[in-house]
Structures are given as structure tokens and as C-alpha cells.
Amino acid sequence: MAIGSVPLRYKIxxxxxxxxxxxRCIENCPYGTFRKEGDRIVAVSRNCTACHRCIAMCPxxxxxxxxxxxxxxxxxxxxxxxxxxxxxxxxxxGIILAGMGNAxxxxxxxxxxxLDACQVTNPSIDPLREPMELRxxxxxxxxxxxxxRTEAGDxxxxxxxxxxxxxxxxxxxxxxxxxxxxLNAQLALARAAHTAGTFMGTGEGGMHPDLYxxxxxxxxxxxxxxxxxxxxxxxxxxAIEIKIGQGAKPGIGGHLPGEKVGPDVSRTxxxxxxxxxxxxxxxxxxxSIEDLAQLVRSLKEATEWQKPVFxxxxxxxxxxxxxxxxxxxxxDAVVVDGFRGGTGAAPKVFRDHVGIPIEAAISAxxxxxxxxxxxxxxxxxxxxxxxxxxxxxxxxxxxxxxxxIGTAALVAMGCRVCGTCYRGLCPWGIATQRPDLxxxxxxxxxxxxxxxxxxxxxxxxxxxxxxxxxxxxxxLRGNRDRLRGYMLDEGMLQVLDVKTxxx
Amino acid sequence: MCGIISVVDRSGAxxxxxxxxxxxxxxxxxxxxxxxxxAAYGVYPEFADCYAIHVxxxxxxxxxxxxxxxxxxxxxxxxxxxIPTYEQAHLRKIHTPWRYFxxxxxxxxxxxxxxxxxxxxxxxxxVNTTMRGALIYSSGKNIGVFKAAGWPEDVADFYRIQDYKGxxxxxxxxxxxxxxxxxxxxxxxxxxxxxxxxxxxITSYGTNRRYIESYGYKCTMFxxxxxxxxxxxxxxxxxxxDEELVVxxxxxxxxxxxxxxxxxxxELNRAIRLAYGSAMMNGPFAIVVANHDGIAGFTDxxxxxxxxxxxxGDRMYISSEEAAIRRIxxxxxxxxxxxxGEPVIGRVR
Ligand code: SF4
Ligand code: SF4
Numbered sequence: 030m031a032i033g034s035v036p037l038r039y040k041i042x043x044x045x046x047x048x049x050x051x052x053r054c055i056e057n058c059p060y061g062t063f064r065k066e067g068d069r070i071v072a073v074s075r076n077c078t079a080c081h082r083c084i085a086m087c088p089x090x091x092x093x094x095x096x097x098x099x100x101x102x103x104x105x106x107x108x109x110x111x112x113x114x115x116x117x118x119x120x121x122x123g124i125i126l127a128g129m130g131n132a133x134x135x136x137x138x139x140x141x142x143x144l145d146a147c148q149v150t151n152p153s154i155d156p157l158r159e160p161m162e163l164r165x166x167x168x169x170x171x172x173x174x175x176x177x178r179t180e181a182g183d184x185x186x187x188x189x190x191x192x193x194x195x196x197x198x199x200x201x202x203x204x205x206x207x208x209x210x211x212l213n214a215q216l217a218l219a220r221a222a223h224t225a226g227t228f229m230g231t232g233e234g235g236m237h238p239d240l241y242x243x244x245x246x247x248x249x250x251x252x253x254x255x256x257x258x259x260x261x262x263x264x265x266x267x268a269i270e271i272k273i274g275q276g277a278k279p280g281i282g283g284h285l286p287g288e289k290v291g292p293d294v295s296r297t298x299x300x301x302x303x304x305x306x307x308x309x310x311x312x313x314x315x316x317s318i319e320d321l322a323q324l325v326r327s328l329k330e331a332t333e334w335q336k337p338v339f340x341x342x343x344x345x346x347x348x349x350x351x352x353x354x355x356x357x358x359x360x361d362a363v364v365v366d367g368f369r370g371g372t373g374a375a376p377k378v379f380r381d382h383v384g385i386p387i388e389a390a391i392s393a394x395x396x397x398x399x400x401x402x403x404x405x406x407x408x409x410x411x412x413x414x415x416x417x418x419x420x421x422x423x424x425x426x427x428x429x430x431x432x433x434i435g436t437a438a439l440v441a442m443g444c445r446v447c448g449t450c451y452r453g454l455c456p457w458g459i460a461t462q463r464p465d466l467x468x469x470x471x472x473x474x475x476x477x478x479x480x481x482x483x484x485x486x487x488x489x490x491x492x493x494x495x496x497x498x499x500x501x502x503x504x505l506r507g508n509r510d511r512l513r514g515y516m517l518d519e520g521m522l523q524v525l526d527v528k529t530x531x532x
Numbered sequence: 533m534c535g536i537i538s539v540v541d542r543s544g545a546x547x548x549x550x551x552x553x554x555x556x557x558x559x560x561x562x563x564x565x566x567x568x569x570x571a572a573y574g575v576y577p578e579f580a581d582c583y584a585i586h587v588x589x590x591x592x593x594x595x596x597x598x599x600x601x602x603x604x605x606x607x608x609x610x611x612x613x614x615i616p617t618y619e620q621a622h623l624r625k626i627h628t629p630w631r632y633f634x635x636x637x638x639x640x641x642x643x644x645x646x647x648x649x650x651x652x653x654x655x656x657x658x659v660n661t662t663m664r665g666a667l668i669y670s671s672g673k674n675i676g677v678f679k680a681a682g683w684p685e686d687v688a689d690f691y692r693i694q695d696y697k698g699x700x701x702x703x704x705x706x707x708x709x710x711x712x713x714x715x716x717x718x719x720x721x722x723x724x725x726x727x728x729x730x731x732x733x734i735t736s737y738g739t740n741r742r743y744i745e746s747y748g749y750k751c752t753m754f755x756x757x758x759x760x761x762x763x764x765x766x767x768x769x770x771x772x773x774d775e776e777l778v779v780x781x782x783x784x785x786x787x788x789x790x791x792x793x794x795x796x797x798x799e800l801n802r803a804i805r806l807a808y809g810s811a812m813m814n815g816p817f818a819i820v821v822a823n824h825d826g827i828a829g830f831t832d833x834x835x836x837x838x839x840x841x842x843x844x845g846d847r848m849y850i851s852s853e854e855a856a857i858r859r860i861x862x863x864x865x866x867x868x869x870x871x872x873g874e875p876v877i878g879r880v881r
Contacts, residue, residue: 170807171806176772503736505736506739507738507742508738
């Protein structure tokens with residue numbers, strides 16, 4: 030039986046009264062939606078991914094994009110997505126790929142947590158007039174300090190503090206590799222990290238020489254594929270991150286198809302041109318916490334104990350216990366990436382169905398580390414679906430020291446969350462290596478946009494802190510008293526250890 | 533709101549509670565009649581080497597026997613009695629205050645450098661979290677806390693505070709805004725040798741509580757002041773920080789100031805913020821902490837609550853209001869306003 034084609038997802042229309050046939054839409058759509066027919070432009074809506082590029086670039090606002098009304102027989106269980114997925118897999122026999130974060134219509138826990146503010150008995154603090162401290166140190170902290178009094182009565186500090194990363198904002202840019210995103214996109218992020226005084230992750234793709242000027246602001250990543258990893262790479266980073274897992278695809282490795290491995294990517298990743306870059310699901314030298322501890326130690330030894338080593342895991346239900354193990358492995362920070370984290374490409378079934386929300390994971394990790402008395406000794410970084418300053422503030426109140434943003438930084442550079450990154454044709458020059466598309470992204474201007482975003486959120490976080498009568502971020506960290514759950518069930522309130530609204 | 537007053541006699545000479553009562557009443561406007569209390573050091577010379585454990589019993593029929601039994605398990609009750617109280621027209625007696633003079637058996641707690649203190653801390657947490665109807669609110673040696681829900685003068689007269697003599701006094705008049713006014717919630721808060729009075733609201737309470745609880749302390753009194761006593765116990769007794777460093781950890785300088793310090797000092801202050809960031813307190817507060825050695829007063833980092841210090845001979849005073857101090861000592865040698873976060877320390881010689 031023939032399956033036939035699935036219905037259109039989006040419908041593009043061009044208003045003939047407005048269109049002046051300039052052809053810019055044809056140029057801008059890498060998916061080949063538009064073509065010229067005589068003196069008219071026609072659209073093949075089937076090709077559209079709703080990336081919005083043509084709309085943004087049309088000088089006459091002539092293009093309209095709507096989600097195409099679905100004409101399947103309605104059914105609560107057999108949704109159009111479910112049926113279409115079956116049609117596609119019946120036809121291809123393959124795994125369905127997807128880009129960006131989880132696309133399931135699940136409620137956000139962040140949205141059901143409300144922040145607190147002071148009234149009367151406790152003055153709120155005005156960040157415009159009073160100092161507000163968002164300075165954050167990431168790395169190992171001693172659980173106690175030892176001092177000595179000299180004969181002259183001076184205090185001598187006897188404890189040696191391990192190297193920490195210092196940032197004036199709790200917001201960092203997460204790891205997106207060269208390969209997954211374009212060099213221009215990486216350059217823009219690196220410039221933003223530099224301007225905003227924060228850090229950016231290189232991802233597992235190595236470090237391109239064009240990024241060297243920003244290396245003081247880069248955290249280099251060591252993933253299972255070890256792409257681009259050598260001593261020079263390690264020494265260039267301000268910190269090193271071992272990637273065990275990623276929120277969008279817990280339990281699986283990565284795959285950069287050979288066709289994306291051009292000369293530049295090949296050099297940066299240190300792999301032959303045109304070869305598939307496959308990072309295996311596990312690190313083949315890590316099958317236990319002891320193995321992890323060895324890698325942490327080796328990396329520290331290699332870089333003369335000058336750099337903090339982070340370990341990143343996907344938020345899964347056992348994340349708290351794993352994080353406690355990581356803390357004991359000698360790592361300086363644990364990064365927990367929630368199931369809304371973005372990705373260049375992942376099997377859709379993983380992206381949408383594996384892992385847990387970052388809110389619950391951070392809360393559980395913080396709780397576990399505290400119950401073992403080691404919370405202070407390791408930093409916790411939350412990532413995966415941080416959308417605004419409120420999410421940042423709530424993540425910190427739940428126990429994170431800092432957050433990584435990914436998708437939000439891409440959106441600041443133009444990404445429209447179309448979710449088609451895995452095709453390598455990103456019309457905004459972000460998730461692509463095609464030179465003409467990459468050239469669309471101006472690293473200087475987009476770097477400013479991302480830096481602006483971080484600056485704006487940082488100001489909003491300080492306003493929220495001031496409203497809560499808090500003038501140092503240390504006092505927000507893990508301060509669940511400043512949160513209340515709204516329409517969250519009892520079980521979730523318990524996991525988050527927050528009271529309900531009105532209590 | 534809330535009013536605090538404290539005095540230390542640096543020569544160790546004792547003073548009775550009569551004038552403290554008057555000084556605290558002077559600040560009635562800062563309270564709401566829902567809580568007042570006094571702590572005095574040196575009040576039990578005849579049992580100076582026993583821990584004086586003060587307990588509020590809801591009733592002594594059901595709850596006293598298990599507390600007795602628990603104490604007997606961990607040491608010896610040298611003496612115990614009901615704390616004498618005197619009926620007041622405006623104070624409803626809700627609990628029966630009781631005191632035990634207790635000697636813990638150090639052999640029962642191994643692996644700690646201070647087994648006696650640790651036994652007593654354990655007992656405080658145990659009783660307060662598991663024994664309904666009993667609350668230990670004072671547990672130091674040769675010190676006593678006397679508190680209740682009522683106006684300062686009524687609480688003072690209820691315990692007849694003028695009959696007690698101490699070389700350090702702490703007093704507090706409460707205006708509860710966050711939690712209900714109840715006897716356990718009145719200040720001073722005490723653990724072992726530490727007593728705390730506090731005017732303000734600690735917005736970092738959630739962080740401080742989770743920090744201190746990860747060291748085994750349990751906050752049971754629904755108020756932010758309790759956590760201060762535990763923080764001080766942790767930093768001073770367990771981690772060995774001296775008073776100045778404790779205050780530095782609880783109300784540290786701003787990063788701006790730290791950045792401007794000479795290198796050694798900068799490193800020290802940075803280390804304190806890194807290690808003790810979760811102990812740092814935020815929000816408006818003025819606090820006086822005492823132990824048998826003296827008192828230390830300090831405010832939050834931007835001084836959102838008033839605090840004034842004064843000296844007259846051997847006596848040093850810290851209070852919310854100068855007028856209250858002058859109620860005790862009309863002629864003062866020196867009166868000053870400490871800066872935000874700057875500790876005022878009065879040590880017994
Ligand atoms: S894919 Fe993008 S550029 Fe192409 S038609 Fe759709 S919205 Fe326009
Ligand atoms: S990065 Fe590009 S392809 Fe990916 S979601 Fe954003 S706009 Fe679409």
C-alpha cells in the first residue's frame with residue numbers, strides 16, 4: 030500500500046500586491062522553497078522549515094508563514110506527529126533525527142516556581158544605588174579554612190585555595206562545537222564571552238586558531254571522541270570540561286557526518302577530511318568513578334594543576350548520586366544538563382523522551398551534595414533550557430552556582446528555533462558549515478547581541494535579588510525560601526524542597 | 533523593628549538584671565508584646581561546671597520523664613528544678629520553664645575533640661526535633677536564657693530578672709513579622725556557650741539553613757536567628773575562627789573593597805568568601821553574639837538596622853538605641869556608631 034506524502038507542515042504565501050520580485054527570498058531560503066516562474070515568485074511550502082529567514086529578509090513584508098491546519102482525523106493518542114513519524118519510518122527504515130531541544134508539550138517547572146520580594150519589614154535593595162554582587166567563583170572551595178596568628182597578631186591564611194574561574198555574572202555560554210555550529214557563530218560567542226567577562230565552551234570540536242585570541246575566556250572540552258585534544262589545546266583553555274553526557278541525548282554519543290568535515294573542521298578536530306566524527310556513547314577509558322577520577326587527575330597533571338576541571342552529565346534520575354561521585358573524583362565543578370538542552374542533531378526519540386528537567390536535577394544534586402557535606406567543595410552549573418533571567422535566578426535559588434546558556438545565545442544571534450539544525454543548512458549561518466550560509470553571520474554584530482543579552486539578564490538577576498533583599502549571589506544560591514511552587518504537586522514540591530504559594 | 537541591648541563588664545564584675553529590664557522597656561516601641569528575653573553569663577556560680585539546660589515543657593506530666601531519661605542516658609543530672617516564675621497580669625504562662633544542671637559523660641561520644649559539647653548539641657537537636665512538648669532553649673555552662681511571649685517588663689518580672697547576677701547581659705524585645713510570637717521564638721537564642729540577639733530579617737536564611745544543616749545542625753524554631761547561633765558555633769568552635777574572622781565570614785566586605793586591599797589581606801578575604809559564602813548573611817540585621825569571653829555586635833553590610841556602641845569604665849554596651857544605654861549608664865565615656873559590617877567586640881579580661 031502506498032503511504033503517499035505527509036501533509037504540509039507550514040504554508041508560505043506571498044502577497045502579490047506587496048512582492049516586488051526582488052528574489053531575495055529565493056536567495057535566502059537554503060531549503061529551496063522559492064523559485065521564479067515568469068515574473069512571479071512561487072513557493073513550495075513543503076520545503077519550508079519555518080526558519081523565518083525569508084520573512085526577516087523580505088524588504089516588503091510580503092511573506093506570510095502559517096502552521097498549516099492539520100486535516101488528520103482528530104485523535105487524542107494518535108497525534109499527527111505520531112502518525113507522521115510512522116509514515117516516515119515505514120518509508121525509510123531509519124532513526125528520526127531532530128535538532129534543538131525537547132519539543133514535547135510538557136509543562137515547565139520553572140514557570141511554576143515564583144520568586145519572592147520584600148515588603149515593609151525588610152527593605153528591598155535598589156541595585157542602581159546600592160552595590161549588588163553577582164561575582165561568582167567556579168571551582169573547588171575548602172570546607173573550612175585554617176589560619177595562624179603571627180606574633181605580631183596578623184592573620185596568616187594556611188589553606189591553599191585551588192584555582193577557580195571568576196565571573197562577574199552567573200551566566201556562561203555552554204559548549205557548542207565547531208562542526209555543530211559554524212566558525213562565525215563560535216567567533217561571535219567567543220567575542221560575547223570576552224565582552225561580558227564570562228566563559229564559553231568550545232564543545233568537543235577542538236579549538237580553531239581563530240579562537241586563540243579569546244582563549245582566556247574558553248573552556249575546552251574533552252569528550253569521548255577526544256577530537257582536537259592535545260596538550261596545546263588543554264593549555265589554551267581557562268578550564269577543562271569532560272563531557273560524559275548531554276541533556277538532549279543522554280546515554281548516546283555524537284555523530285558529525287563526514288560531509289561536514291571539510292579541511293578546516295578536519296584540522297581543528299584532528300581527523301581526516303570527509304570522515305565521520307563519531308564520539309562513542311561511553312568514554313572507552315571510563316567505566317567507573319575511579320576511571321573518571323584518573324582522567325580528572327591526568328588532565329590536572331598535564332596542565333600543572335592550574336586549571337579547574339568540570340564534568341558534564343545529562344540530567345537523569347540518578348544524576349544526584351553520579352554528581353556526588355563526580356565531586357569525590359576530584360573534579361572542581363559538575364555541570365548538569367537538563368532534558369530541554371539543545372543539540373545539533375539527536376535521535377528524536379532521545380531528545381524528547383530521555384532525561385529529566387533541569388529544575389528537579391539541580392535540586393536533587395544540591396540536596397545530595399549537602400547531605401554528604403560536600404556541596405561547598407564543588408561548583409554546580411545548570412544548563413538545558415534556560416530562557417530568561419527568571420530561569421537563571423530560579424536555577425541558582427534551587428542550588429546552582431552558575432548557568433550555561435546555549436539556545437538562548439543562538440536565538441540572540443538570529444536562530445528561530447526551527448529545529449532543523451541536523452540538516453546543516455541553517456539559514457542564519459549558525460548550525461551549518463556551508464560557506465555562503467556561514468558568511469551570513471557577522472561575528473562582530475552577533476557577538477554584541479549575545480553580550481547584550483548576558484548584560485541584560487545580569488541586570489535583571491540583580492534586580493530580582495534586590496527585590497528579595499539580597500545583595501550577594503552567595504545568599505541566593507540554594508535559597509529555596511525565596512521560591513514558592515505554584516500548581517506543582519506535592520511530590521514535586523518535595524523534590525524541589527520548596528513550599529507552596531501562600532505558605 | 534525589635535530592640536536589643538547588651539552589656540559586658542570587662543573586669544568580670546557582675547550586675548543584676550534590674551537596669552537591663554529598664555533599658556529594654558525603654559524600647560517598648562520596638563516590640564509588640566509578643567516576645568522578650570534576657571541572657572546572662574555567670575548566673576549559676578554554684579553549678580559553674582555543669583551545663584545549664586533550660587527546657588520549656590508544655591506540661592511536665594507527659595514530657596518531662598522522657599527528657600530526664602534521655603539526659604540520664606548521656607550523663608548525670610546533678611540537680612534540676614522548675615525555674616521560679618511569678619504570675620503577671622499581662623503574661624499568659626504557656627510553658628513550664630525547667631532547668632537541669634547536667635554533666636555529660638564524655639566517654640559516650642568518641643571521635644570528637646569536644647565530646648561534652650557534642651553530646652549537649654546532640655541532645656538539643658534530639659529533644660527539639662523529636663520530643664513534642666519539650667524545647668531546650670538554653671544549654672551553656674554558667675549561663676541562662678529567660679524568655680517568654682510578653683512585654684520586656686512583664687517577662688523580666690515573670691522571671692524576676694533582678695534576682696540574677698551576670699557579667700554579660702543580652703536582652704531583646706521582639707516585633708515578630710515573619711513568624712508567630714511564641715515562647716521558643718523569643719530571643720536570645722542559645723546553643724552551648726553562644727547566645728544571640730537579633731534585630732532584622734535574614735533574607736539569606738534559606739541558604740544559611742541548608743548550609744548549617746549539612747553540618748548536622750537542625751533548625752527547629754522557625755526563625756532566622758536560630759541559624760546565627762549555629763553558624764557561630766560552627767565557625768568559632770568547630771572551625772576555630774576568632775570573633776573578627778567570624779564576623780568577616782558572616783558580613784564580609786564587598787568585592788570592590790576586597791579588590792582594593794593589599795595582596796595578603798585580599799587573599800585572606802577572598803578565601804573567606806569562597807569558603808564561607810553560604811554562611812554569609814544577607815538582609816537587614818543588627819546582631820549581638822555572646823559567649824563567656826565577651827560580646828560581639830555587627831550589622832549587615834549596608835547597615836539597614838541601627839546599632840550603637842558605648843563605653844563607660846569597664847563596661848561596654850551595644851544596643852539599638854543610645855537612649856537605652858543611657859538608661860543604664862547616663863554618663864558615658866564614649867559613644868559611637870559602628871560602620872556596616874564592622875564588628876564591635878567587648879572581651880572579658
Ligand atoms: S525555510 Fe525559512 S527561508 Fe525558507 S521559506 Fe521557510 S521560513 Fe522562509
Ligand atoms: S540554529 Fe539554525 S537550524 Fe538550528 S534551530 Fe536555529 S535557526 Fe534553525
